[in-house]
Amino acid sequence: MKKIIEIEHLTKEYKEKKAIDDLSFNVYEGEILGLLGPNGSGKSTTINCILSLLNFQKGSIQIFGQEMTPSSYEIKKEIGVVFQEVAVFEELTVYENIDYFCGLYIKNKEQRKQLIEDAIQLVGLEQYKKFYPKQLSGGLLRRLNIACGIAHKPKLIFFDEPTVAVDPQSRNNILSGIETLRKNGATIIYTTHYMEEVEIICDRVMILDHGKIIASGTISELKKLTQIEEKVTVEILGLLEKEINKMKELQNVIDVNYQNGLLIITYKKGENNLPKLMEYFKKNKINYQKIYSERPTLNDVFLELTGKELRD
Amino acid sequence: MINMFFHNLKYTFKIIFKSKSLIFWTFAFPIILGTMFSFAFSDIEKKEQFEIIDIAVVNNPLKENEIWNTFLKELSKENENQILNIQYTDLKQATEWLEQEKISGILNLDSEEVLIVKKNGINETILKFAMEEMKQTETLLKTIIESPEEKQMLFQQNRNKLFENIEKIRQETTNSIKDISTNNMSYTMIEYYTLIAMTCLYGGLLGMIALQKDLANMGSVGKRSSISPTTKKTMILSSMVASYIIQIIGISLLFFYTIFILQVDYGNHFFLVILLTIIGCLTGLALGIFLASALKASENTKTGILLAVTMFGCFLSGMMGITMKYVVDKNIPFLNQINPANLITDGFYALYYYDTTERFYKNVVSLILITILLIGTSIIFLRRQTYDNL
Numbered sequence: 176m177k178k179i180i181e182i183e184h185l186t187k188e189y190k191e192k193k194a195i196d197d198l199s200f201n202v203y204e205g206e207i208l209g210l211l212g213p214n215g216s217g218k219s220t221t222i223n224c225i226l227s228l229l230n231f232q233k234g235s236i237q238i239f240g241q242e243m244t245p246s247s248y249e250i251k252k253e254i255g256v257v258f259q260e261v262a263v264f265e266e267l268t269v270y271e272n273i274d275y276f277c278g279l280y281i282k283n284k285e286q287r288k289q290l291i292e293d294a295i296q297l298v299g300l301e302q303y304k305k306f307y308p309k310q311l312s313g314g315l316l317r318r319l320n321i322a323c324g325i326a327h328k329p330k331l332i333f334f335d336e337p338t339v340a341v342d343p344q345s346r347n348n349i350l351s352g353i354e355t356l357r358k359n360g361a362t363i364i365y366t367t368h369y370m371e372e373v374e375i376i377c378d379r380v381m382i383l384d385h386g387k388i389i390a391s392g393t394i395s396e397l398k399k400l401t402q403i404e405e406k407v408t409v410e411i412l413g414l415l416e417k418e419i420n421k422m423k424e425l426q427n428v429i430d431v432n433y434q435n436g437l438l439i440i441t442y443k444k445g446e447n448n449l450p451k452l453m454e455y456f457k458k459n460k461i462n463y464q465k466i467y468s469e470r471p472t473l474n475d476v477f478l479e480l481t482g483k484e485l486r487d
Numbered sequence: 488m489i490n491m492f493f494h495n496l497k498y499t500f501k502i503i504f505k506s507k508s509l510i511f512w513t514f515a516f517p518i519i520l521g522t523m524f525s526f527a528f529s530d531i532e533k534k535e536q537f538e539i540i541d542i543a544v545v546n547n548p549l550k551e552n553e554i555w556n557t558f559l560k561e562l563s564k565e566n567e568n569q570i571l572n573i574q575y576t577d578l579k580q581a582t583e584w585l586e587q588e589k590i591s592g593i594l595n596l597d598s599e600e601v602l603i604v605k606k607n608g609i610n611e612t613i614l615k616f617a618m619e620e621m622k623q624t625e626t627l628l629k630t631i632i633e634s635p636e637e638k639q640m641l642f643q644q645n646r647n648k649l650f651e652n653i654e655k656i657r658q659e660t661t662n663s664i665k666d667i668s669t670n671n672m673s674y675t676m677i678e679y680y681t682l683i684a685m686t687c688l689y690g691g692l693l694g695m696i697a698l699q700k701d702l703a704n705m706g707s708v709g710k711r712s713s714i715s716p717t718t719k720k721t722m723i724l725s726s727m728v729a730s731y732i733i734q735i736i737g738i739s740l741l742f743f744y745t746i747f748i749l750q751v752d753y754g755n756h757f758f759l760v761i762l763l764t765i766i767g768c769l770t771g772l773a774l775g776i777f778l779a780s781a782l783k784a785s786e787n788t789k790t791g792i793l794l795a796v797t798m799f800g801c802f803l804s805g806m807m808g809i810t811m812k813y814v815v816d817k818n819i820p821f822l823n824q825i826n827p828a829n830l831i832t833d834g835f836y837a838l839y840y841y842d843t844t845e846r847f848y849k850n851v852v853s854l855i856l857i858t859i860l861l862i863g864t865s866i867i868f869l870r871r872q873t874y875d876n877l
């Protein structure tokens with residue numbers, strides 16, 4: 176597979192703190208790479224270094240086989256970025272905002288006109304072309320932010336948490352738009368706090384913490400990293416301590432956690448655990464309301480690898 | 488890159504023209520302030536019609552300095568052009584009168600400080616002008632008299648001709664002093680000069696805001712522009728050209744308004760007035776670029792700093808009263824020599840008060856040097872392509 180980005184031993188330090196610590200990875204053509212990590216893990220710093228916005232102490236960055244520098248204008252032509260913060264002009268309409276940013280890449284007015292229309296269609300802002308950013312909801316504003324970043328049809332796109340604080344409709348629109356961009360041949364680097372998004376759209380995931388890669392691979396590869404194979408959640412009231420301790424001795428159980436009427440039992444092997452547990456409740460006359468079983472999620476992997484929730 | 492230049496130029500125009508706060512500070516505020524000056528000072532001027540100024544002269548210059556004496560005689564002659572009412576006395580008595588405010592000033596040719604005033608008011612200001620004129624004339628006449636040919640012609644053989652010269656200078660001096668209290672040349676003109684200076688410097692806001700959108704360390708829009716293939720040089724240049732054009736439009740509106748609506752007369756050197764304004768606008772733009780590139784602060788903070796610096800500069804150059812200009816000129820002259828607002832104000836002032844343009848061009852050169860310094864320093868900051876943090 177063709178390498179679009181090659182990063183070797185990238186190190187970025189702020190005084191004595193390493194924001195990125197000897198980072199090496201590749202991004203391949205046509206893939207969506209998910210960058211996961213808690214706040215301050217180095218995701219945005221990595222992107223800013225790749226884009227030559229931030230300087231760094233060590234390492235090399237190659238994009239499309241060429242070294243990336245601030246004056247790599249030919250490379251920049253093929254890059255699109257959707258920043259975490261909405262980067263648009265309050266004084267310009269939706270159409271004008273997209274035209275302004277697209278115009279920094281595309282000289283030809285006719286070509287630009289078509290590209291703007293395509294971008295507006297992709298993010299579903301057809302009815303809002305003449306609206307000013309102040310007149311848009313948070314979700315629509317995020318969509319405009321995306322349109323401004325991708326209107327010139329770049330081959331490599333960075334999405335830095337594009338769905339923060341958006342409504343479900345806009346989120347679905349954004350995610351389907353990203354899928355469309357990939358289908359059209361773009362390579363995408365996607366950072367987010369939302370595990371479910373990563374599971375939906377990313378081909379490969381890299382988990383960063385303290386500026387280092389702590390795990391990387393496809394979603395199924397990552398899930399194998401955790402001991403947990405099954406997680407059973409039970410809504411149950413008034414469970415006693417001795418009953419909880421007894422459950423810890425059940426077959427395949429790794430851990431039992433009971434808080435606020437919710438019992439969570441994690442198993443290391445995932446076969447027939449649920450029927451056996453229901454049988455156990457029946458036998459011990461323990462009444463429960465709801466019971467359901469889940470396979471481990473990326474969040475479980477993340478929690479196990481970093482010791483903290485992704486949204487911490 | 489030409490396409491990108493004009494693309495950014497077009498949108499910088501749009502962004503600035505649609506920014507209400509920018510338009511207020513650079514277009515509306517000077518016009519509002521000008522209108523307020525017009526209302527406030529026209530009334531004051533009516534009340535402050537020129538009066539004969541009482542002064543005391545110690546060590547009667549008649550004995551020692553014929554030139555000064557001739558001047559004083561002419562200025563105190565009892566006719567419609569009389570400016571001074573002179574009482575000759577000793578320093579002690581004169582000081583007593585000054586303390587009692589019976590006189591506005593003491594003229595003492597034996598002292599290094601020829602003119603002593605107690606306070607700063609219109610009379611004192613006029614006295615200062617008059618003394619400056621006399622000093623200049625004294626130097627001129629001394630030069631003429633020291634030349635043998637001139638001495639022969641003007642002083643010894645043709646005394647009348649010398650007096651004609653003195654009369655001519657006296658007329659000019661008297662006229663320019665008298666003009667201070669007329670509508671043609673009022674001391675409130677200083678207010679209008681500082682108003683123009685303020686507008687020129689407020690133009691820096693346009694440059695500052697326009698530049699912010701091109702710099703990655705100034706916000707997300709700047710980041711987005713920085714990762715585009717359009718060069719930083721093209722972006723900054725076109726943003727500055729757009730800002731400058733808008734600044735010129737704004738100052739033209741102010742001139743139009745003050746000349747045609749408020750009936751302000753900017754004098755006979757209108758082209759030089761325009762030249763100074765154009766340079767002043769460039770200095771304002773340079774100040775905006777400097778603040779935008781050198782300071783790592785929020786847009787609001789930078790705007791506040793620019794407004795404060797400009798207003799303070801205008802205050803020192805006499806916007807809230809001409810007295811301040813003279814206080815600074817007298818006590819901290821260096822401050823006014825590096826204060827762009829004062830250089831612009833003083834440039835206009837020099838055009839109005841002096842027949843020669845020497846002082847005017849001195850101000851112009853100082854402004855150009857400050858502009859070069861600001862832009863040069865800004866370039867050092869703007870050359871940065873990557874940042875330590877964002």
